[in-house]
Amino acid sequence: MSTEHSTPMEYSTETNALNIIGFWVFIGAEIALFATLFATYFIMEGRIADGPSGGQLFVISTLMIQTFVLLTSSFTIGLGVNAMRLGRKGATLTFLAITLVLGAGFVGVEIYEFYEYVHEGLSLQTSAFSAGLFTLLGTHGAHVSFGLFWGAGIIVQIVKHGFTPRTANKTFIFSLYWHFLDVVWIFIFSFVYLKGMM
Amino acid sequence: MEFFKQFAVPNPTPTIYLSMVAIGLTLIAVLAGITYFKKWGYLWSEWLTTVDHKRIGIMYLISALLMLFRGGVDALMMRAQTSMPGNELLSAAEYNEIFTTHGVVMIFFMAMAFITALMNFVVPLQIGARDVAFPRLNALSFWLYFMGAMLFNLSFVIGGSPSSGWTSYFPLAGNELSPHIGTNYYMIALQIAGLGTLITGINFIVTIFKMRAPGMKLMKMPLFTWSALITNLLITFAFPVLTVALAMGTMDRLFGTHFFTMDNGGMAMLWANFFWVWGHPEVYILVLPAFGIYSEVISTFSKRNLYGYTSMVVAIVVISTLAFLVWVHHFFTMGQGALVNSIFSITTMAIAIPTGIKIFNWLFTMWKGKIQFTVPMLYSLGFIPIFTIGGVTGVMLGIASADYQYHNTMFLVAHFHIVIIPGVVFAMLAGMTYWWPKMFGFMLNEKIGKWAFWNIAIGTCLAFFPMFISGLDGQARRMYTYSEVAGFGIWNLLSFFGALGLAMGFILIVFNVYYSARYATRDIGDDPWDARTLEWATRTPVPEYNFAVTPQVDSREPFWDSKYEGKTLFKEEIKDIHMPNNSGQPFIMAAFFFVAGFGLVFSLWPVVYVAAAGIAVLLFIRSFEQDDGRHIHEQEIRDTENDKRGETR
Numbered sequence: 001m002s003t004e005h006s007t008p009m010e011y012s013t014e015t016n017a018l019n020i021i022g023f024w025v026f027i028g029a030e031i032a033l034f035a036t037l038f039a040t041y042f043i044m045e046g047r048i049a050d051g052p053s054g055g056q057l058f059v060i061s062t063l064m065i066q067t068f069v070l071l072t073s074s075f076t077i078g079l080g081v082n083a084m085r086l087g088r089k090g091a092t093l094t095f096l097a098i099t100l101v102l103g104a105g106f107v108g109v110e111i112y113e114f115y116e117y118v119h120e121g122l123s124l125q126t127s128a129f130s131a132g133l134f135t136l137l138g139t140h141g142a143h144v145s146f147g148l149f150w151g152a153g154i155i156v157q158i159v160k161h162g163f164t165p166r167t168a169n170k171t172f173i174f175s176l177y178w179h180f181l182d183v184v185w186i187f188i189f190s191f192v193y194l195k196g197m198m
Numbered sequence: 199m200e201f202f203k204q205f206a207v208p209n210p211t212p213t214i215y216l217s218m219v220a221i222g223l224t225l226i227a228v229l230a231g232i233t234y235f236k237k238w239g240y241l242w243s244e245w246l247t248t249v250d251h252k253r254i255g256i257m258y259l260i261s262a263l264l265m266l267f268r269g270g271v272d273a274l275m276m277r278a279q280t281s282m283p284g285n286e287l288l289s290a291a292e293y294n295e296i297f298t299t300h301g302v303v304m305i306f307f308m309a310m311a312f313i314t315a316l317m318n319f320v321v322p323l324q325i326g327a328r329d330v331a332f333p334r335l336n337a338l339s340f341w342l343y344f345m346g347a348m349l350f351n352l353s354f355v356i357g358g359s360p361s362s363g364w365t366s367y368f369p370l371a372g373n374e375l376s377p378h379i380g381t382n383y384y385m386i387a388l389q390i391a392g393l394g395t396l397i398t399g400i401n402f403i404v405t406i407f408k409m410r411a412p413g414m415k416l417m418k419m420p421l422f423t424w425s426a427l428i429t430n431l432l433i434t435f436a437f438p439v440l441t442v443a444l445a446m447g448t449m450d451r452l453f454g455t456h457f458f459t460m461d462n463g464g465m466a467m468l469w470a471n472f473f474w475v476w477g478h479p480e481v482y483i484l485v486l487p488a489f490g491i492y493s494e495v496i497s498t499f500s501k502r503n504l505y506g507y508t509s510m511v512v513a514i515v516v517i518s519t520l521a522f523l524v525w526v527h528h529f530f531t532m533g534q535g536a537l538v539n540s541i542f543s544i545t546t547m548a549i550a551i552p553t554g555i556k557i558f559n560w561l562f563t564m565w566k567g568k569i570q571f572t573v574p575m576l577y578s579l580g581f582i583p584i585f586t587i588g589g590v591t592g593v594m595l596g597i598a599s600a601d602y603q604y605h606n607t608m609f610l611v612a613h614f615h616i617v618i619i620p621g622v623v624f625a626m627l628a629g630m631t632y633w634w635p636k637m638f639g640f641m642l643n644e645k646i647g648k649w650a651f652w653n654i655a656i657g658t659c660l661a662f663f664p665m666f667i668s669g670l671d672g673q674a675r676r677m678y679t680y681s682e683v684a685g686f687g688i689w690n691l692l693s694f695f696g697a698l699g700l701a702m703g704f705i706l707i708v709f710n711v712y713y714s715a716r717y718a719t720r721d722i723g724d725d726p727w728d729a730r731t732l733e734w735a736t737r738t739p740v741p742e743y744n745f746a747v748t749p750q751v752d753s754r755e756p757f758w759d760s761k762y763e764g765k766t767l768f769k770e771e772i773k774d775i776h777m778p779n780n781s782g783q784p785f786i787m788a789a790f791f792f793v794a795g796f797g798l799v800f801s802l803w804p805v806v807y808v809a810a811a812g813i814a815v816l817l818f819i820r821s822f823e824q825d826d827g828r829h830i831h832e833q834e835i836r837d838t839e840n841d842k843r844g845e846t847r
Binding site: 017018021022026028029030032033036037043044047048050125126127128129130131132149150153154156157166170 | 331332396399400401403404407408409434435436437438439441443445446449453454455456461462463464465468472814818822824
């Protein structure tokens with residue numbers, strides 16, 4: 001264990017440093033994955049067959065709630081990591097919990113939104129547009145949902161073991177993941193919703 | 199009874215029934231054999247749970263060779279069917295299935311596994327590391343690949359094989375034109391194996407960037423490691439595209455979405471585009487490691503350092519970039535228009551430049567060298583002219599306007615086999631023969647190896663050169679038969695003889711493994727080829743921890759310099775070594791993926807849910823696991839090192 005004075009705990013072992021770089025490379029692969037999904041969506045955008053188009057469906061209120069909730073959760077996970085670096089366990093756990101609650105809120109609104117879409121005649125099978133839209137949003141939503149379970153697991157581990165190089169590493173990597181999902185959402189917000197509504 | 203009908207093969211023939219019986223008997227024999235010789239414990243603790251990159255490499259190698267035979271038998275059946283006009287050995291439906299499985303098995307389960315085998319075994323040794331960055335994930339990669347391969351091969355006897363070509367173009371692969379579940383196997387088995395490949399990609403990028411021996415700067419890495427690095431970067435950015443395409447294809451087939459359909463806005467060409475956005479980098483994922491192997495082999499057996507190291511590295515990087523910019527050349531005839539075709543035509547031809555640089559560098563490496571005609575060197579020497587012919591015909595195909603004449607003819611089939619067999623298969627056989635002594639502690643017999651080489655080299659030329667002619671004469675690919683007046687008979691007969699030559703070569707290789715395992719001397723030392731790079735600096739067979747002391751490097755050929763320039767590689771004292779623990783989780787998780795995949799193929803949802811829950815539980819177990827690995831004690835290392843010294847010196 002090479003612990004320099006300035007090295008944060010999440011980097012403090014060789015395995016930890018490798019894990020973090022490995023996760024960055026994984027995010028690279030995730031960018032390629034979402035880029036493909038976005039490309040698909042852009043191609044399918046106007047191919048609505050007999051179904052409704054994005055402009056007819058997208059609602060500003062749910063969009064703003066989702067965006068506000070997810071962006072705030074990205075801020076709180078940042079505060080969580082900051083608290084972790086200051087060694088404040090209670091604050092870290094609180095911020096992690098708030099992050100997950102906001103994430104769950106996001107997923108909840110998204111499910112409600114999907115329900116509304118289906119209600120208005122846009123199901124997965126309606127058109128190429130619907131397939132592209134649901135797959136892009138669904139993949140992002142599935143990532144957030146996966147993150148909820150992952151984050152809950154990390155909370156349990158911090159409660160159990162406190163801050164160790166292992167738990168600190170997991171928390172930090174989870175924060176990278178969460179920020180990444182936020183960035184993807186910004187693209188969805190701009191290039192799916194705003195573009196669709198204009 | 200109704201339930202079981204879906205598992206029946208749609209076009210049953212006596213061959214398939216015989217295969218079912220043969221597979222059943224083999225399985226029983228293997229299981230009974232393991233039980234009789236009480237090897238279950240050994241198999242579980244030494245292989246199924248291993249996280250050692252060397253053992254994982256060896257398992258990849260064995261799987262690749264098995265898949266080579268599966269794909270090879272497919273090839274022989276195709277060549278036999280077309281050897282005579284109007285032949286009725288196979289029906290059209292069977293022929294469709296066989297050319298599909300031949301392509302899929304050879305690319306995904308043979309070639310990919312073969313390069314991964316050699317990367318796994320060699321790269322950590324070449325950079326002086328103890329293992330890869332994520333040993334546990336490495337095991338998961340292998341088992342996902344293995345389960346994907348098994349799931350795909352299961353299609354032969356349960357439910358029927360896919361039959362829409364290895365490219366599986368929609369709408370042909372859609373529900374309407376391929377109503378049978380065969381294509382589900384394609385989509386899901388490749389998804390599972392592809393996930394394994396993606397994990398390998400991430401793992402090796404981190405390994406090569408972060409775990410090199412002290413002093414090994416990027417520009418001091420051996421060329422095989424360089425090619426592995428670039429290959430894994432290609433994997434990491436290309437495979438997600440395939441992941442998405444396969445997922446969308448699966449949704450079209452299972453959930454009735456309209457990504458690639460002909461109605462409701464679907465766009466079949468999107469599949470072709472995505473497939474080749476992944477598929478063309480895939481070509482270089484296969485061939486770059488091969489280039490790396492040739493660089494090592496040619497340098498070793500010419501007794502010279504590699505000519506133009508820097509330009510070799512630059513060429514690899516340029517090739518990897520261009521690899522993403524040429525995909526449209528796979529479908530020039532599908533209506534993009536002249537401008538788009540012209541652009542892709544130019545990028546395609548541009549690839550010939552860095553490739554040409556590499557060819558000349560290999561030739562200059564041999565120039566005035568003391569060439570030893572060993573088996574790996576013979577493959578390398580055979581590769582250069584045959585591959586160049588393949589490459590030049592590739593430039594011909596790259597000319598968009600001329601491609602209208604060659605497209606989907608046997609000319610194309612000849613081209614890509616003449617490129618990929620010397621480019622990948624020769625390299626894999628060269629690499630296998632070259633590193634065999636490091637893997638297994640004995641050398642493969644040179645004499646039998648040379649017989650095998652000549653069979654394979656001549657077989658390749660005889661099997662595929664005639665296709666250039668029949669293709670230019672207009673013989674379309676993937677046609678199960680042709681009439682006598684077409685005049686293709688003689689060329690196809692020659693091809694069949696070539697295929698037999700190839701088969702003979704592979705039989706000789708298997709015989710060579712048996713013969714050498716039985717009779718070859720074990721007294722070969724650590725460096726039987728008088729080689730140049732770090733993997734030869736450790737003991738043979740390689741101890742679990744690879745290097746007792748981490749080597750220190752200050753040149754491109756550290757081992758050569760330590761032998762002949764008097765430099766010291768191992769400066770430190772032996773200390774305790776930290777190693778990861780074995781784990782059964784990767785195997786079990788991959789087994790769940792297999793079950794989930796099987797459930798998806800037949801839309802058996804309860805099976806899918808149960809297996810998915812199993813995967814989720816294993817993820818949680820892994821997250822909560824407190825496993826810090828173990829230490830091998832200093833004294834134990836000293837004993838091992840002394841033992842080996844007494845044995846081999």
